[in-house]
Amino acid sequence: MIVTYNSADDVGDLLDSVRADAGELRLAVLVADNASADDTVAVARRHAPEALVFDTGGNIGYAAAINSALARLDGSRPVLILNPDAAVAPGAIATMLESLEGDVGAVVPRFVGDDGAVSLSLRREPSLSAALGDALVGARLRSRPGRFAETVFDPAPYEMPHEVEWATGAALLLSPAAMAAVGAWDEQFFLYSEETDYFRRLRDAGFRIMYTPGAVIRHSEGGSGASSRLDALMAVNRIRYIRKHRSRPYAAAYRGLVVLGEVLRIGVPGHALALRSVARESSWGELPGPSRTASAEDPDPGPVVYLAGGTWDDIAGTDRRLVSALARTGRVVWIDPPVSVLRRRSGALRAAVSHPFRGVTRVRTFGPPALTRPIVRGLSRRLVAGQIRRALRRLGVAPELVVLAASNRRFPAGVGGLRVLYATDDWVGGAGLMGLSPVDTAEILRRNVHDADLVLAVSPALADVVARRAGTAGVEVLANGSEPVAELPAPAPAGSPAILIGQLNERLDVGILEDLVGAGVPLTVVGPRADRDPAFGRRLDEVLAAPGVDWLGARPYEELAGLMAVASVGITPYADSPFNRSSFPLKTLEYLGAGLPVVSTDIPAARWLDAEGVDIIGSGGDFAGRVRERIAAGRTADGDRRRHAVARMHSWDARAALLRALAAGTRKGGPSQASL
Numbered sequence: 001m002i003v004t005y006n007s008a009d010d011v012g013d014l015l016d017s018v019r020a021d022a023g024e025l026r027l028a029v030l031v032a033d034n035a036s037a038d039d040t041v042a043v044a045r046r047h048a049p050e051a052l053v054f055d056t057g058g059n060i061g062y063a064a065a066i067n068s069a070l071a072r073l074d075g076s077r078p079v080l081i082l083n084p085d086a087a088v089a090p091g092a093i094a095t096m097l098e099s100l101e102g103d104v105g106a107v108v109p110r111f112v113g114d115d116g117a118v119s120l121s122l123r124r125e126p127s128l129s130a131a132l133g134d135a136l137v138g139a140r141l142r143s144r145p146g147r148f149a150e151t152v153f154d155p156a157p158y159e160m161p162h163e164v165e166w167a168t169g170a171a172l173l174l175s176p177a178a179m180a181a182v183g184a185w186d187e188q189f190f191l192y193s194e195e196t197d198y199f200r201r202l203r204d205a206g207f208r209i210m211y212t213p214g215a216v217i218r219h220s221e222g223g224s225g226a227s228s229r230l231d232a233l234m235a236v237n238r239i240r241y242i243r244k245h246r247s248r249p250y251a252a253a254y255r256g257l258v259v260l261g262e263v264l265r266i267g268v269p270g271h272a273l274a275l276r277s278v279a280r281e282s283s284w285g286e287l288p289g290p291s292r293t294a295s296a297e298d299p300d301p302g303p304v305v306y307l308a309g310g311t312w313d314d315i316a317g318t319d320r321r322l323v324s325a326l327a328r329t330g331r332v333v334w335i336d337p338p339v340s341v342l343r344r345r346s347g348a349l350r351a352a353v354s355h356p357f358r359g360v361t362r363v364r365t366f367g368p369p370a371l372t373r374p375i376v377r378g379l380s381r382r383l384v385a386g387q388i389r390r391a392l393r394r395l396g397v398a399p400e401l402v403v404l405a406a407s408n409r410r411f412p413a414g415v416g417g418l419r420v421l422y423a424t425d426d427w428v429g430g431a432g433l434m435g436l437s438p439v440d441t442a443e444i445l446r447r448n449v450h451d452a453d454l455v456l457a458v459s460p461a462l463a464d465v466v467a468r469r470a471g472t473a474g475v476e477v478l479a480n481g482s483e484p485v486a487e488l489p490a491p492a493p494a495g496s497p498a499i500l501i502g503q504l505n506e507r508l509d510v511g512i513l514e515d516l517v518g519a520g521v522p523l524t525v526v527g528p529r530a531d532r533d534p535a536f537g538r539r540l541d542e543v544l545a546a547p548g549v550d551w552l553g554a555r556p557y558e559e560l561a562g563l564m565a566v567a568s569v570g571i572t573p574y575a576d577s578p579f580n581r582s583s584f585p586l587k588t589l590e591y592l593g594a595g596l597p598v599v600s601t602d603i604p605a606a607r608w609l610d611a612e613g614v615d616i617i618g619s620g621g622d623f624a625g626r627v628r629e630r631i632a633a634g635r636t637a638d639g640d641r642r643r644h645a646v647a648r649m650h651s652w653d654a655r656a657a658l659l660r661a662l663a664a665g666t667r668k669g670g671p672s673q674a675s676l
Contacts, residue, residue, distance in 0.1 A: 003033075015047040057292050067184045087217070099212045104175065105181075128254060166199035189241070233288055238258055308405055312360075404452070446469070454663060462582035482589035499563065506532065570590070581604055584605040588600060597613045
């Protein structure tokens with residue numbers, strides 16, 4: 001991630017260095033441009049044509065631009081933030097990634113100047129003693145005790161990896177867990193002190209910051225420009241930072257020391273304005289700050305038409321939760337799968353419109369009897385498409401996006417907007433489970449991929465399957481999301497039951513459920529039965545009737561948080577099948593969102609999450625034994641918070657933002673996230 005402002009002379013070299021260092025790493029590159037007046041945007045797109053280069057809407061500041069870029073990501077991967085006047089040395093990115101482990105929330109590299117000399121990039125937490133030393137002697141007398149200098153002048157620490165308090169923010173790598181826990185960058189810091197604040201919040205959240213000298217970044221400095229007004233802003237923001245994190249008396253004393261430092265340098269260019277600024281708070285509003293360009297204001301998101309795989313009244317799954325998140329920022333028209341006109345009292349072939357959720361309009365369409373039979377299918381599609389077009393006209397909706405998330409439907413003819421195909425399951429591989437023809441389903445998939453402007457899949461494994469079956473490339477991943485509980489309750493005590501949530505069907509490994517029963521594991525089961533195979537059904541009957549198993553059937557979504565609050569561990573016992581290997585179980589993120597640890601079978605989606613608190617048990621592993629260990633150990637408040645933080649970074653709001661970003665990148669001629 002790179003924030004640019006009039007950076008045309010530097011950003012091309014930076015992007016070239018990132019590309020050269022990437023090797024086999026899969027990197028998504030974002031350039032957030034703060035209304036550059038030069039050729040920054042053109043240079044960035046020329047050097048990285050597959051990157052997402054976007055206008056932030058003005059010169060909104062460094063922290064705000066970072067927040068704008070983060071909003072376009074799903075939060076599942078580490079983020080490397082780079083200044084445009086930096087350049088990445090070979091091996092730097094991989095070395096930083098290797099250091100990002102355990103409770104390390106951020107990694108900072110060794111910086112060198114254009115001459116190769118090591119830059120003094122390490123810092124101590126701002127304090128009165130450091131402010132006094134810096135005011136009196138500045139960068140002179142570098143051998144003074146460390147408590148009297150904010151900058152680490154001793155060359156020895158720059159030669160060894162170690163934990164630091166903070167460092168120059170020209171390059172830093174952040175972990176997903178740290179970003180989820182700390183949240184947005186503080187936009188009151190237009191420029192300067194924003195990284196000081198972020199590093200402190202990282203430490204306060206329990207994360208460590210590691211300096212890794214094996215990763216080298218060349219930093220020319222000056223990427224933000226230089227002026228007396230920026231010098232004054234730097235001095236003022238030091239005071240703002242202390243006011244945020246210290247008491248009033250402490251902040252007053254600190255401000256006095258900043259004034260002292262500026263008085264002692266009154267003859268140095270730029271310091272006269274800095275002195276006037278720190279001494280006269282009423283002038284702070286005259287310093288550089290955020291501005292928006294009227295022509296670049298972010299427009300309200302356009303309407304989305306969403307052709308779902310099920311009805312709005314079905315169990316809330318991927319479609320409904322994603323649509324609910326999209327509706328929080330814009331209008332969505334949900335289109336139910338068509339049903340026979342014989343099921344409508346009036347018998348009219350006209351769409352029925354209702355409003356089931358804030359921001360969502362539901363449209364139900366009708367077709368002739370036997371509407372899915374091959375001989376009737378073509379006529380049914382034309383009739384349904386006509387109903388959709390007329391309903392949209394009545395609603396005054398001109399869609400920006402048309403999302404198709406159903407295995408047996410086609411994009412409706414004559415409905416404008418960017419066409420997005422969203423594969424939420426391996427529809428072809430699971431056609432038998434859904435009572436559909438695999439041959440017909442494969443042909444519909446091929447045609448829909450051909451007609452789509454953007455193809456998405458719910459997991460990396462499914463993206464590969466769709467690409468192979470449809471003979472295409474460039475299938476992007478839009479994973480399932482989470483709705484974490486707003487407030488975590490006290491952890492359930494040791495000995496509380498395990499919990500299984502979701503539909504009970506052949507996707508589950510019933511053998512694992514039998515092992516749990518045999519091991520005496522207390523188990524709460526929540527969800528309806530949807531099994532078809534008689535042999536599977538008989539075995540499931542015995543599991544649900546066993547002592548220690550409490551099957552509650554289907555429960556409203558609103559009750560799930562309460563049920564998970566009294567459990568020790570959530571389980572995802574999926575069978576090893578091609579269909580499951582392409583899936584992304586909602587239940588795993590639901591458990592994490594409630595603070596629960598998870599025991600899951602080894603499916604690619606669980607490995608993709610790479611989340612703390614998810615135990616992956618491979619074939620032949622002791623699934624029941626691990627569940628028993630989790631029950632015996634119980635939960636802790638700290639563990640619940642960390643798992644909750646993981647779920648927050650995979651929120652449905654983040655998924656909705658990613659969908660819009662991917663669509664925006666497609667409209668501009670390329671995907672919004674790409675591999676360098």
